[in-house]
Amino acid sequence: MTGVSPIPASQPEGLTTIEPIRLPRSAIFVDAAVIARRNLIGIARTPQLLVFATIQPILFVLLFRYVFGGAIDVPGVSYVDYLIPGIIVQTVVFGATSTAVGLSEDMSKGIIDRFRSLPMSRSAVLGGRTIADLVRNVFVVLLMIAVGTAVGFRFHNGFLPAVAAVFVALLLGYCLSWVFAFIGLTVADPESAQLAGFLPIFPLVFASSVFTSIQSMPGWLQAFAKVQPITRAADTVRALTQGGPVAANLIWTLLWSITILAVFAPLAVRRYRHG
Amino acid sequence: MIDVEGVSKSFGETKALVGVDMSVPAGFVEGLLGPNGAGKTTLVRILATLLAPDAGRARISGIDVRTDPNTVRSLIGLAGQYAAVDERLTGRENLVMVGRLYRLRAKLAKVRADESLERLGLVEAADRPVKTYSGGMRRRLDLGASLVGRPQVLILDEPTTGLDPRTRLDMWSFIRDLVAEGTTVLLTTQYLEEVDQLANHSIVIDRGVVIASGTSDELKARVGTDLIEMELSAAELDRTTAALRGIGCGTPIIKRANSHITIPTCVPVPDLMAAVRILDNAGTVPVSLGLRQPSLDDVFLALTGRSTDDDGPSTTTPTSPQPARSPA
Numbered sequence: 001m002t003g004v005s006p007i008p009a010s011q012p013e014g015l016t017t018i019e020p021i022r023l024p025r026s027a028i029f030v031d032a033a034v035i036a037r038r039n040l041i042g043i044a045r046t047p048q049l050l051v052f053a054t055i056q057p058i059l060f061v062l063l064f065r066y067v068f069g070g071a072i073d074v075p076g077v078s079y080v081d082y083l084i085p086g087i088i089v090q091t092v093v094f095g096a097t098s099t100a101v102g103l104s105e106d107m108s109k110g111i112i113d114r115f116r117s118l119p120m121s122r123s124a125v126l127g128g129r130t131i132a133d134l135v136r137n138v139f140v141v142l143l144m145i146a147v148g149t150a151v152g153f154r155f156h157n158g159f160l161p162a163v164a165a166v167f168v169a170l171l172l173g174y175c176l177s178w179v180f181a182f183i184g185l186t187v188a189d190p191e192s193a194q195l196a197g198f199l200p201i202f203p204l205v206f207a208s209s210v211f212t213s214i215q216s217m218p219g220w221l222q223a224f225a226k227v228q229p230i231t232r233a234a235d236t237v238r239a240l241t242q243g244g245p246v247a248a249n250l251i252w253t254l255l256w257s258i259t260i261l262a263v264f265a266p267l268a269v270r271r272y273r274h275g
Numbered sequence: 276m277i278d279v280e281g282v283s284k285s286f287g288e289t290k291a292l293v294g295v296d297m298s299v300p301a302g303f304v305e306g307l308l309g310p311n312g313a314g315k316t317t318l319v320r321i322l323a324t325l326l327a328p329d330a331g332r333a334r335i336s337g338i339d340v341r342t343d344p345n346t347v348r349s350l351i352g353l354a355g356q357y358a359a360v361d362e363r364l365t366g367r368e369n370l371v372m373v374g375r376l377y378r379l380r381a382k383l384a385k386v387r388a389d390e391s392l393e394r395l396g397l398v399e400a401a402d403r404p405v406k407t408y409s410g411g412m413r414r415r416l417d418l419g420a421s422l423v424g425r426p427q428v429l430i431l432d433e434p435t436t437g438l439d440p441r442t443r444l445d446m447w448s449f450i451r452d453l454v455a456e457g458t459t460v461l462l463t464t465q466y467l468e469e470v471d472q473l474a475n476h477s478i479v480i481d482r483g484v485v486i487a488s489g490t491s492d493e494l495k496a497r498v499g500t501d502l503i504e505m506e507l508s509a510a511e512l513d514r515t516t517a518a519l520r521g522i523g524c525g526t527p528i529i530k531r532a533n534s535h536i537t538i539p540t541c542v543p544v545p546d547l548m549a550a551v552r553i554l555d556n557a558g559t560v561p562v563s564l565g566l567r568q569p570s571l572d573d574v575f576l577a578l579t580g581r582s583t584d585d586d587g588p589s590t591t592t593p594t595s596p597q598p599a600r601s602p603a
Contacts, residue, residue, distance in 0.1 A: 018336045020346045027378070034375045042363040045404060110359035114420065117323045119348040120376040 021119060028121040035115075035128020036135070039102065043136055053098065054140055057091045058147055064211055065151045072212050077242055081156065084148035085165070085237035086210035089230055091144050092173030093205060095137040097197035099177040103129055103184035104193035123269050130177040137173045141166055157243045165240035168253055172233045175257040178264040185271040209234045229256035276301040276428060276459040277322065282331035284317050291317040293483045294331065299476075301427075304450075304460040306470035306477030306491070308575075314483040315463045319432045322461065323353045335428050349377065352421030355432035358413035359420070362406040366397050366416050369405060370423050377424035384423065391419035395449065411442035418449060428459045435469060447472055467572050479578060486578050494574045501543040502569055503550060506562040509534045515559055522550050534562075 043050060064072075064083050074082040106112050106125070115125050145153075145166075155162045184193045207221055208214070208230040214222050225231050232252040239246040277299035284292040292314045299305040309315050320326040321333050324344040333340045335347045353359075360369045370391050374384030392401045395415040405413060414434065421429060431450070435443040450473055454460055462474055470477045471491045478488040487494055503523065507515055512534050516527065523546055525539030540546040543566050554561065569577075 018338055018346060018350065020338070020343055021349050021378075023345055023378075031376060034372055038361060038364060038368070038372050041368065042361065045363045110355065110357035111361055113320075113323070113325055113355075113357075114353065114359035114373065115376070116325050117348055117351065117353045118373065118376040118424075119345045119378055 023119065023121060028124055028127065031121040031124030032127035032131060035124050036131040037128075039129055039132030040135060042102075043132065049098075050136070050139075053095065053136075054143055056094070057087055057140070057144055060090065061087055061144070061147055061151060068211075074213050075215075076244075077238075078152070080148070080152040081154065081242055082213075082238065083211065084144070084153040085241055086208075086234045087148065088141055088144055088166070088169050088237055089172070089234045090205050090210050091140050092137050092169045093176060093201060093230060095133060095140055096173045096176035097180050097194075097201060098136070099129055099133045100180035100184035100187075100193040100197040101190050102133070103181055104187055105190045107185060108189055122273055126178075126181050126265075126268055126272055130174060130181060133177050134170060134174045137170055141169060155241050157239075157241055161240040161246075165237040168236050168240070168250065169233060172229060172253060172257050175261040175264075178261055178268050181268040182264050182271060185268060204228055204230050209238075227252075229253065229260070232256060276303070276336060277305070277461060278332075278334045278337075279318070279322070280332045282318070282321060282328045282333055284314075284321065284326065284329050290483050292321075292328075295480070295483070295485055297478055297485070299459060299461060301459050302454070302457050303476065304454055304462055304474045306474030307461060307463045307480060308465075308467065308470055308477055309480040310465060310575075312482075313480045315480060316432055317483075318480070319353075319355070319430055319461070319463055323351060323430055324348055349424065350427050352424060352426030352429045353432070354414075354418045354421040354429070354434055356434070356436040358410075358417040360405050360413060360416050363404055365402050365404055366392060366408070366412075366419075367401040369416060370420055373420045374423040379423070387423040387425070391422050394422070394452075395419045396445075411438055411445075414438060414442070414446070415449070418446070422453070426458065428461070429453060430461045430463075432463045433465065434462070435464070435466060467570060467575070471570075479575065481579050487574070495569045501540055502567050502573065503538040503540055503543070503547055503565075504567055505536050505550075505564040507534050507536065507559070508562065511559055512536070515554065515557065518553050518557055518559075519550055522546050522553070540566075 061083070064087075065080055069079045069083065072079060103126070106129075112125070121127075180193075180197050183196050187193045187196050207217070207225045208228060209225065210230060214225040214231060217225055229252075232249050233256075236246065236249040236253045238244070239249060277297065279295055279297040282292055282295045283290070295314070295318060297305065297307075297318075307315050307318065317326065321328050322335065322340060324340050324347050327341050335350050338346045338350070340347045360366075361372070364372065367388055370388035371381075371384045374387050375381065377384075379387060392398050395418060397412065397416060397419065400408060400412060405416065408416065418431075418434065429450075434450070435446050438446065447469070450460065450462070454473075460473075462469065464470060474491065476488070476490055477494065478485050479494065480486065509531075512529070512531070516529055516536060519527070519536070519538065522540070523538040524541040527539075528537040529535070530537070538546070538550070547566050551564070554564075
């Protein structure tokens with residue numbers, strides 16, 4: 001029954017000196033690009049997810065433009081021009097939560113063991129995931145601008161500020177992706193990741209200037225709404241697309257984004273390494 | 276090529292590995308045998324740099340897995356029972372991705388991916404998403420992915436668990452080819468037949484401790500006997516068991532479920548002839564009757580007093596005779 005005979009113990013080891021390998025500095029970029037490509041292929045091959053991700057903000061646009069919008073009074077601009085900048089920010093923030101779901105999906109499957117057993121950059125799995133989600137956010141933001149334009153939204157402040165507005169929103173979304181990366185690595189499964197992602201996002205999105213002016217909120221809520229990053233980002237995008245003072249909100253948004261990134265990127269990488 | 280010295284690993288109160296030693300020369304296939312929960316996967320994960328040992332040292336080609344994991348990673352290939360491939364990518368995309376992450380240039384990664392696909396018979400399915408693959412195809416792709424880096428050491432964690440007999444034979448032949456090319460293999464399995472077929476040497480691990488090591492013949496010799504095995508009609512089982520008392524050199528094992536009697540014997544041929552005379556005098560004609568070497572299942576029972584499947588799924592293999600494993 002034995003199909004193999006033992007090799008005699010005198011078998012030469014055949015050992016050549018192994019050169020220790022050091023990952024090149026470019027490894028993080030090459031590997032993140034490889035992983036991002038893999039994730040984007042995954043996103044493109046699950047169109048139902050992309051459809052759900054875009055239907056939701058479209059419904060919000062229609063709901064607030066045609067149902068609630070008439071009852072909401074905002075100072076200075078038409079409601080659709082107030083709403084769409086808010087929707088753009090809401091979209092990138094919701095889009096960022098998909099980082100949690102995608103990563104926890106990876107973590108619950110054998111593929112993560114494959115990645116960890118390869119001589120690749122440790123941060124690339126996270127970098128590739130957040131970059132892929134950023135690319136997806138670009139697509140969804142452009143779609144929302146198209147939908148917004150169809151229901152009457154217009155850029156009133158010129159081309160470059162409009163580009164800057166999109167850039168600011170995407171930057172916040174990207175930095176938030178690292179928060180959700182950390183959440184995705186911390187929770188047990190994709191379903192929990194979905195929930196754990198949305199819980200902190202709901203109060204942030206709704207207690208903000210995304211849909212309505214915060215002036216109408218009670219004082220205590222206004223105090224929160226005024227300083228939090230989503231209000232700052234929505235007001236920045238609004239000012240950049242519609243005109244008005246930009247500097248303070250822009251600086252606050254950039255500070256928020258960088259702070260979030262600086263705190264959560266190391267946390268997420270640490271969690272990935274030791275997870 | 277693989278050197279493990281005194282490796283221990285605990286998870287909370289659970290001691291997964293306790294002072295495990297193992298040394299695998301280049302070009303060898305080392306079997307790592309044990310039931311579910313024995314600690315096999317923990318050892319695999321330590322060697323694959325996925326876990327750090329609490330104590331002891333593990334080296335691949337002389338490189339410590341803890342101090343220089345990236346070099347170790349460039350030397351090893353890992354394939355396992357959970358096919359670690361991306362369902363949404365095609366087979367080819369999976370292999371090119373892994374090749375890139377082995378630090379191959381894009382062009383070479385493509386070439387290696389094609390080689391792997393060819394080798395594992397996946398050329399036709401290469402451009403289909405993996406979610407359309409059968410379980411056996413996924414497992415072959417997983418093995419293929421571990422090969423694109425041309426690893427010196429292949430770590431296989433239960434590579435055929437849950438596969439149908441046909442696919443298992445295919446996997447065995449792929450593994451044999453790799454060994455013929457000089458790859459060193461650590462083969463983890465619950466299928467004792469697999470070690471018999473593929474491994475030069477094996478260690479048996481139980482509850483984190485190495486309880487035996489040797490060639491599969493040496494391990495079988497630990498049982499110290501051959502076995503007379505016969506199948507009877509159910510009605511004749513008790514009467515014949517009584518009549519055969521005194522034959523052999525150990526306690527016969529009776530399996531009522533399929534009316535099997537297994538009798539350990541120290542003098543196989545005389546005992547078999549004696550048994551035949553007794554059966555003949557009683558006018559009993561067994562459904563089957565034969566002499567066999569103990570399987571590694573029998574060895575595990577002899578070493579631990581427990582059957583390998585006390586805490587795991589069935590360990591019977593498609594080509595091995597039904598092993599005797601009821602408590603003696």
